């Protein structure tokens with residue numbers, strides 16, 4: 593069966609729902625800064641996620657927990673300035689929404705107001721139901737995130753595959769249905785069995801965007817520095833590397849160091 597491919601001038605949360613219906617897979621990557629976001633937007637990426645993985649990738653922290661709301665807004669505003677077509681979604685960082693629904697809404701409003709982003713994402717299901725409701729009631733589009741939820745790493749103790757056991761799988765399915773029913777526009781499923789992710793994608797109306805969740809999802813997301821091969825020590829099975837930039841950039845910088853030391857750079861043509 594062939595499906596009509598639609599050209600989108602600007603991706604909206606509605607476009608993603610249409611893509612699911614048309615069977616057009618959704619492409620999403622993280623973005624944390626203007627220059628990278630320009631490249632992603634220009635390349636035709638559908639969704640740019642200002643992930644709290646900036647805590648690891650940008651700031652060098654071990655986990656996503658330390659990054660602050662102010663820091664997320666700084667990254668998000670840089671990405672928003674680069675986006676002409678892509679939808680920009682921003683992670684609510686750890687500690688900015690778990691206390692109570694009012695705090696969650698305040699944090700979401702700050703992101704929308706101060707960065708100009710189009711939507712927010714937060715981790716969790718039933719436990720944060722009231723917070724999600726409040727944010728949705730304010731007219732802010734919400735993307736869910738279930739499965740491996742890195743903000744709860746100390747509860748689980750490792751980054752292993754989630755929902756392999758029946759009980760956790762049932763909770764995941766019911767959380768996914770809840771997020772769909774409440775009116776979230778999409779859902780990220782991280783590191784869960786492909787069969788389960790496919791079953792969920794087929795049983796809910798909103799797009800399911802997977803990371804390590806198999807090809808039955810309605811879209812895929814990766815951390816951009818991982819797929820470009822800049823983070824050479826991060827090697828999960830779900831990661832496909834499209835470049836080996838760690839190596840290429842190391843060689844380029846080493847060459848520059850050599851050229852400066854050997855006085856090869858700058859030449860007459862490279863000075864005034």
Ligand SMILES: Nc1nc(=O)c2c([nH]1)NC[C@@H]1CN(c3ccc(C(=O)N[C@@H](CCC(=O)O)C(=O)O)cc3)CN21
Nearest residue numbers: 645648649656742750751752815818823826827828829
């Ligand atoms: N660079 C980067 N990429 C990511 O995908 C990412 C981050 N940072 N930071 C926040 C979260 C953490 N994420 C993770 C972290 C670890 C694995 C993982 O598979 N780790 C091990 C296996 C761990 C285990 O099985 O115990 C691996 O194979 O590398 C997956 C996603 C996804 N996010």
Ligand SMILES: CC(C)C(=O)C(=O)O
Nearest residue numbers: 622643644645780813
């Ligand atoms: C891996 C994606 C889904 C994420 O939440 C992040 O980059 O923070």
Ligand SMILES: [Mg+2]
Nearest residue numbers: 643644645683
């Ligand atoms: Mg995140």
